[in-house]
Amino acid sequence: MKKILLLIALGCALSASAQTYTLEQIKDSALHNNITIRSAKYNIDVAKQQRKEAFTKYFPNVSGTGLWFNANKGMAQTTLKPSENISPELGAALAQSLPPEALAALGNPVSISMMKNGTIGSLMAVQPVFAGGQIINGNKLAKVGEEVSRLQLQLSENEVEKTAEQYFWQLASMQEKMKTIGAVDTLLASIYNDVDMAVKAGLVMPNDLLQVQLRQNDIESQRLKLKNGISIVRLLLSQYCGLRDTSFVISYQTDVISPLATKQDHRQALLGTAEYQLLGKQVEAANLQKKLAVGQNLPSVAIGVGYNYHNLLDNNHTFGMVFATVSVPISDWWGGSHAIKRRQIEHQKAVEQLENNAQLLTIRMQSAWNGVEESYQQFLLSQRSIKQAEENLRLNSNYYRAGTSKMSDLLEAQLLYQQALDRRTDAFTDYQNKLLEYHQAIGGQLRNHVD
Secondary structure (H helix, E strand, C coil): HHHHHHHHHHHHHHHHCCCCCCCCHHHHHHHHHHHHHHHHHHHHHHHHHHHHHHHHHHHHHEEEEEEEEEECCCEEEEECCCHHCHHHHHHHHHHCCCHHHHHHHHHCEEEEEEEEEEEEEEEEEEEEEEEEHHHHHHHHHHHHHHHHHHHHHHHHHHHHHHHHHHHHHHHHHHHHHHHHHHHHHHHHHHHHHHHHHHHHCCCCCHHHHHHHHHHHHHHHHHHHHHHHHHHHHHHHHHHHCCCCCCEECCCCCCCCCCCCHHHCHHHHHHHHCCCHHHHHHHHHHHHHHHHHHHHHCEEHHHHEEEEEEECCCCCCCCEEEEEEEEECCCCCHHHHHHHHHHHHHHHHHHHHHHHHHHHHHHHHHHHHHHHHHHHHHHHHHHHHHHHHHHHHHHHHHHHHHHHCCCCCHHHHHHHHHHHHHHHHHHHHHHHHHHHHHHHHHHHCCCCCCCC
């Protein structure tokens, strides 16, 4: 007996020390620990770097070049014949002043070779002046890319919250059904005691007691399945949300209020949804890509400065210069005109997709709202069914005690009562999931009403 009491006390202590989480805490943990969110944040960092990379195109392009060479012979070679360039008058004068050997040498050709080896270096800075709007539109497109990555993060957050909340309410449903099984087990234990005394007194047949025992076995089987199901859902929720242990418990309220206060203006809510904003960014990106295609087929103008060095003539020589360049893509227009038309078609396609998907998003909102209203009415019906099942069970209990009904009728009433409780649990969790779907459909502008 002492061992049993010790085990009970230990179980109570472990239960008391288990971490308790509300729905908001579960979702917050999922948002901080789920791999999908981390991946989406990495995508934002990548988009930021792309935007910063595009911004550098506004600045001059600075480049340095160095070259050293040693050829097998001079790159500049020529042969000179001095006698061909000496006039008769100059020849007569040289004949009087030079010895005969020198005069004979003037008739021989002279070979000259230069730039057999050398060093060249240059430093250039080129500033684009006009590039057909490619730099400006490229920066705008990079900014759109960053905004798209942020919207995709919002969609990822919505999806992670949705999955975490679905796990939460699945666990809540199982726990409520476990409570129902506990209540039904207590009821069957009471019936069993009454029937057992009646059998011993010879008032009823032992078969009635056997029917109660069979029903108790069925309840125990349901309890075992629910216990295993709860364990699996806890594991899934722990893994998804990054919880360190699976012995946690969840806290929630089972009160349900009318959903009318949660309804939003769907046309206004549409503008705030990440899906609609992403469609708008697709239109904006398609328009910028069309402008880029036009810019690629326009002339580009740049100015620059440079500083150069070489020792090609066996002496160090440096000089600076300024220059301007104009590039006209003449032959590119053959294919460029088709590229522009292609981008125009893609832009028109994005505009039409925006209009069509906006209508679908509005329909989705209305469908989600209809689901909320229907699930709320189903919950109200389930509550009325419980009252009716309770009254039916009470009457059949009295009839059985009075000997005017069979045990099978009483157990059938008990089963209907259990089913009514389970239907209310299912209706409650379905209502929470329908609120979640509506919350997602209107862009996360609705906070859940149950913690």
